Amino acid sequence: KTLPYKQVMTHSQYDYVKSFEIPDPCLPNCWPVVRIDGKNFHKFSTTHNFEKPNDDRALKLMTAAATSVMDLLNDIVLAYGQSDEYSFVFKKKTKAYNRRSSKLSSVVVSQFSTSYVYHWKKYFPDLELQYPPAFDSRLVLYPxxxxxxxxLSWRQVDCHINNMYNYCFWKLVQSGLTHVESQERLKGTLSGDKNELLFSQFGINYNNLPQLHRKGTVIIRDKERSTNHLAKIAR
Amino acid sequence: KTLPYKQVMTHSQYDYVKSFEIPDPCLPNCWPVVRIDGKNFHKFSTTHNFEKPNDDRALKLMTAAATSVMDLLNDIVLAYGQSDEYSFVFKKKTKAYNRRSSKLSSVVVSQFSTSYVYHWKKYFPDLELQYPPAFDSRLVLYPxxxxxxxxLSWRQVDCHINNMYNYCFWKLVQSGLTHVESQERLKGTLSGDKNELLFSQFGINYNNLPQLHRKGTVIIRDKERSTNHLAKIAR
Amino acid sequence: KTLPYKQVMTHSQYDYVKSFEIPDPCLPNCWPVVRIDGKNFHKFSTTHNFEKPNDDRALKLMTAAATSVMDLLNDIVLAYGQSDEYSFVFKKKTKAYNRRSSKLSSVVVSQFSTSYVYHWKKYFPDLELQYPPAFDSRLVLYPxxxxxxxxLSWRQVDCHINNMYNYCFWKLVQSGLTHVESQERLKGTLSGDKNELLFSQFGINYNNLPQLHRKGTVIIRDKERSTNHLAKIAR
Amino acid sequence: KTLPYKQVMTHSQYDYVKSFEIPDPCLPNCWPVVRIDGKNFHKFSTTHNFEKPNDDRALKLMTAAATSVMDLLNDIVLAYGQSDEYSFVFKKKTKAYNRRSSKLSSVVVSQFSTSYVYHWKKYFPDLELQYPPAFDSRLVLYPxxxxxxxxLSWRQVDCHINNMYNYCFWKLVQSGLTHVESQERLKGTLSGDKNELLFSQFGINYNNLPQLHRKGTVIIRDKERSTNHLAKIAR
Known part of the structure; x- marks a missing residue:
């Protein structure tokens, strides 16, 4: 509120509508995890000519926005990101916002969203942001x-599978195949097949590709230095 | 997702964690209302030297961000805003995001957040945004x-009461009183007292103040012209 | 509790577990409806040789138990029952148990359950209850x-459809067909077909069958006489 | 249902009301605990002249009803009871009723309720049940x-504190004091004071009182013998 000092509210005949707000506390002794996810980022990445299969500027912008979230909320102990999603792990015993689920979830996605736009020009100095994107968020409890x-393994396996597919797909497209032909070529292939395709056809050893692309990004809080300073580790 | 085509997911031993996501559908036949609210906007307004008691640029930026939300989500029929908050009313029968509460609430606050930063320079051309602010959101159902x-009356009464207090407070401050003295002067005053103070001491007729300040802003969808075009009505 | 007077609790290191109880208030201004339903009542009705297709003693026992629930909870304005289920409609503005969903739902099903066994001998004077049955319950809100x-129409249509099917099925069984043959005979038949079958083969005019079987039972509170006395109307 | 075979439902214009049932699954990997609790059991125990401070017949009837619940629901691994309450611990990984909270909670309290009345005459052969009592239930998750x-310690500490108070209270009443006088005598007393009062005034060594009264009852499933047979251990 922009009110300088809290004043006593006058009670009106409408105040009863406040009672329709149903409490939504997180169950105690569980890890609250908030995951944000880009809405329609296929279109967003096309509009902004993101490099394929990975655009390092976009990935680093995601991590800058996630770091801003961790700067705001001290009870987030770890974040993991890949592609257009980021997961934020709160302390099991966090009392932030009285563990109200909607508060935790909304403040995370809002701070991430404003930071994404705020830091855009730092990571895309030559490219104007065309329109403001949206992210969704959800809170899940892990006992x-x-x-x-x-x-976290689930999200990292997702990163690995999507990344391997995307490398193959875009290399095929860049070699002259259409999107549909590339898709057909990959249909039914297993992990080993894709490794082989990358190596034999494009001379790429998948395991030598950047960790940032294959494994995603983990952000941890560096307690040694300060509670507000974060060490970023790209694995 | 940035994936061009949806591929069949390989199942892993970690997929079970998906089952910890608890469904949160809105009860049917109720009006879903999402209210967003600025976090620490007293500090934000001070940092950015917002005019007191109301900064029309800041109010118009809020409305620009709210309009962006209504452009994205066609099932929002009406929005009401005042100060650093905005409420979005979805159609009673909306099927957007399968009425999932967390989706509706998070997409609204995220689109609002990115738009707020995106449109900042339009409303504050001479003032650099110092840091990305955050908003929270909650979804409430009205049967x-x-x-x-x-x-809506509840929010508008809140607008009226805060605005009248703020006008008095800041006029007193601008006339030379300290914050504490102004606060003391207003302690226990009723609506009529404040009207009288404004008139006798500052020559202000409260009822002649801008409707934008006294009543807030309603945004409605102009069905006559197009489902995507919004008529903005500042009351 | 059997404690005569409430004493101040000594606080122990274990009290924190109380905080794991998540509040579950009903949304205001909605009709809370609790429906109870017999568990495994096919087996229960077979064990106790219920008359087929309807056992009036069993139906009346259900209504006696439902009446006991309405005697206990004054905020229930109406109950509707058929077969082995009963629905209880609370006042929209009920404050009973602070509208806590689990309280309303559990007290209804518990009072129904104890009353069912308690009144058994009145409706089955010559038949010993072989084992205690169970009912489940759920609370649903209608705005x-x-x-x-x-x-209520949904439950009554269910009553009608099941009753018509059951009349046909058991008349066929009683005429000598096996369960499987009767089932086969009815497969794919519409309402008109079943009417015709009852009339042509068994001389039964469905519309002349007892309203109790065709329409179920409504219990309303007779405000004229007393808040505790109920008028039972079998439609 | 008493329907012998499930038939395909005819769809009606009313079926939509089914969609108002909101899913309520238990979070996975948590211990679901259902606690039932007597409603107005002070009145119930007075009406039925329960012995004070503990009526062994009433306690054993509670345990018989709880055993009936465990016989019905194989996924309950342990129950703990004292006074007019019983807690049922489900397996962490139970799939019973798809972990639907309302189902688990209602079936437990219903089976408990019918069994309580059903077994009454076994534990009170000379005393007619005057009216059917009610219990409430709630489900709480423990990660x-x-x-x-x-x-479980919390409930057992509650048992201990109430039992010690009740012993003192009823011994004082039986020695000639009024309820109010006994209450006054005990006001502010600590555990040690009550121990001393019992010993010096009534010659009772609290630690020699029956474990059933001091510690409550645990029911565990005897896997050695059969999944359906329960070993009862009164501690």
């Missing part, structure tokens, strides 16, 4: 440490 | 038309 | 009066 | 084993 690790 | 009208 | 009427 | 243990 055990194993569940949390498996969640 | 009857009367409940919805009362909700 | 508008039309939704509530449609809910 | 970790420690949380579950602490939950």
């Amino acid at each position: 055990s440490d194993k569940n949390l690790r498996d969640y | 009857s038309d009367k409940n919805l009208r009362d909700y | 508008s009066d039309k939704n509530l009427r449609d809910y | 970790s084993d420690k949380n579950l243990r602490d939950y």
Whole structure:
């Protein structure tokens, strides 16, 4: 609020509508994880001519926005990002916003969103942002440490599978195939087939590709230096 | 996703974590209302030297961001804004995002957030945005038309009360009183007292102040022209 | 509790587990409806040799149990029952148990359950109850009066369809067909076909069958006489 | 349902009301605990002249009803009861009723309720049940084993505190004091004071009182013998 000082509210006949707000606290002793995800980013990446299969500027902008979220919310202990999504892990015992699910979820996605636009020009100095994109967010609770690790593994496996497919697809397209032909060529291929295709046809050893593309980005809080300073680790 | 075509996911041992996402559909036949609200906007308005008690540029930027939300989501029929908050009313029968509460709430606040930063320079051409602000959002369901009208009245009464207080407060400050003295002067005053203070001390007739300040802003969809074009009505 | 007077609780290191109870208030201004439903009542009706297709003693016992629920909870304005299910409609503005969903739902099904066993001997004086049956319950919110009427119509259409099918099925079985043969005979038949079958083969005019079987039972509160006395209307 | 075979439902204009049922699955990998609790059992125990401070017949009837619940629901691994309440712990990974919270909670309280009345005459052979009582139920999720243990400790501490108070209170009443006088005598007393009062005034060594009264009852499933047979351990 822009009010300098909190004043006592006059009660009106309309105040009863406040009672329609249903409480939504997170179950205690669970890891709250907020995942944000780009809406219609296929169109967004096309409009802004993102490099294929990965645009390092776009990935770094995502990480800058995620870092801004962690700067705002000290109870986020770790973030993991890939492609147009980022997951934020809150402390199991966080009391932030009284663990209200809608608050945690909305503040994360809002801070991420404003930061994405705010930092755009730093990562795309020569490219004007054409329109403001949107992200969605959801909050999921993970009861055990194993569940949390498996969640992060789930997102990293997703990164790996999509990245391998995308490398093959765009290399085929760049070699002259149409989108449909490339898609047909990859239909039914397994991981080994794609490795082989990249190596035999394009001389690419998948395991030598940048970790940033194959594994995504983890952001952790560097407690040694300060609670507000973050060490970024691209794995 | 930046994937050009949806591929069949390989199933992994980690997929089970998806089952921790609990469905959160809105109850049918209720008006879903998403309200966004600025976080720490007292500090934000101070940092950016917002004019007191109202900064028309800031209010118009809020409305530009809200319009962007209505452009994105056709099922929003009406928006009401004042100060650093905006409420978005979805059609009672909206099927947008399968009525998933977290989707509706997060996409609204995210589109609002990116648009706020994106349009900043249009409304503050001479003032650099110092840092990306954040908004929170919540979704509330209103079963009857009367409940919805009362909700909007509730927000508008809030606008009126805060605006009258703010006008008095800042006029007192601008006349030389400290913040504390102004606050003391207004303690316990009723609406009539504030009207009198404005008139006798500053020659201001409250009812002649801009409707934009006293009543807030309503955005409605102009069905006559196009479903995508919005008529903005500042009351 | 059996404690005569509430004493101040000593606080222990375990009290924190209370915080895992998540609030579950009903949205205001909606009709809370609790429906109870017999578990495994096909087996229960077979074990107790219920008359087919309808056992009036069993139906009346259901209504006695439902009446006991309405005697306990004054905010229930209407109940509708058929077969092994009963629906209880609370006042839209009920404050009973602070509108806590789990309380409303559990007290209804519990009072229904104890009353079912308690009143058994009155309706089955010559038949010992072989084992205690179970019912489940759920609470559903209906925002508008039309939704509530449609809910009741939905249950009554269900009554009608099941009753017509059951009459045909059991008349065929009683005429010598096996269960499978009767089922085959009815496969794909429409309402008109079943009417015709009952009339031509068994001389039964469906519309002359007891309203209790065709339409179910409505229980309303007789405000004229007393808030605790109920008028039972079998339609 | 009493329908012998499931038939294809005819669709009606009212079927849409089914969509108002909101899913309520338990979060995976948490211990679902259902606690049932007697409603107005002070009145119930007075009406039926329960012995004070503990009526062993009433406690054993509670345990018989709880055992009936465990016989019905194989995924309950443990139950703990004291006074007029019982807690049922489901397996962390139970799939019973698809983990639907309202189903688990309602079937437990219903089976408990019917069994309580059904078994009444066995434990009170000379005392007619005067009216059918009601219980409420709630389902709470506990993420970790420690949380579950602490939950059970919480209920057992509650048992201990109430039991010690009740012993003192009723001994004082039986010695001639009024209810109000007994209450006054105990006001502000700590555990040690009550121990001393019992010993010095009534010659009772609290630690020699029956474990059933001091610690409550645990029911565990005896896997050695059969999944349906339960070993009852009164601690």
